Amino acid sequence: MIFGYRSKKLKAVIPTASMADIAFLLIIFFIYSTTFSVDRTTVFLPSSTVRKLVEKNAAIIAITKEGEMRLSDGIHESVPISSLKELNQRVQEIVMKNPFKEFIIKCDRFSPYENFDRIYQILVDNKVKNIAILTEQKIKK
Numbered sequence: 001m002i003f004g005y006r007s008k009k010l011k012a013v014i015p016t017a018s019m020a021d022i023a024f025l026l027i028i029f030f031i032y033s034t035t036f037s038v039d040r041t042t043v044f045l046p047s048s049t050v051r052k053l054v055e056k057n058a059a060i061i062a063i064t065k066e067g068e069m070r071l072s073d074g075i076h077e078s079v080p081i082s083s084l085k086e087l088n089q090r091v092q093e094i095v096m097k098n099p100f101k102e103f104i105i106k107c108d109r110f111s112p113y114e115n116f117d118r119i120y121q122i123l124v125d126n127k128v129k130n131i132a133i134l135t136e137q138k139i140k141k
Helices: 019-033 084-097 113-125
Strands: 059-063 069-072 079-081 102-107 130-133
Touching: 059 084, 059 113, 069 084, 079 084, 084 113, 102 113, 113 130
Parallel strands: 059 102, 102 130
Antiparallel strands: 059 069, 069 079
16 A cells, blocks of 8 residues: 555456457458459460560450350450350450450460461451460479
C-alpha cells in the first residue's frame, strides 16, 4: 500500500477488435493480387530452349490433340471455336480493337501440324504483328 491506496492488478489483454478488419484486408489483397488464367485448355506443349516474355493480356488460341479450338481475347474466359471461318472472324474483331494485340498459339504437341499451320496462316492473313508459340521450357545442359 502506497500512501494509503490499494493498487489494483491489471490483467493483460490483447485487443482483438481489429482482427476481423485485418483478415478482410488480407483476403481482399490476395484476391486482387492473384492472376487468373483465361484459358484452361489442357495440352501437352512442345519443348523449347528459347524463352520470350509475352504481354499480360495476350489473346490465346488453344488447339487440342483432337483439333478442337478455343479462343480468349486475353481478358475474358476462352470460348470454343467450331470452325476456321469463325476463328477468322473473331481474330478480325480482336485486331480491329487493338492492331498491336499479341496472340499466343497454345498447340498440343500431338496435334497434326496442319492444325497449327491453318491457325498461323489466319493470324498472318489478318496482319497480326505479334505471334508467339507457347512451349514448355527445356533446361539447357
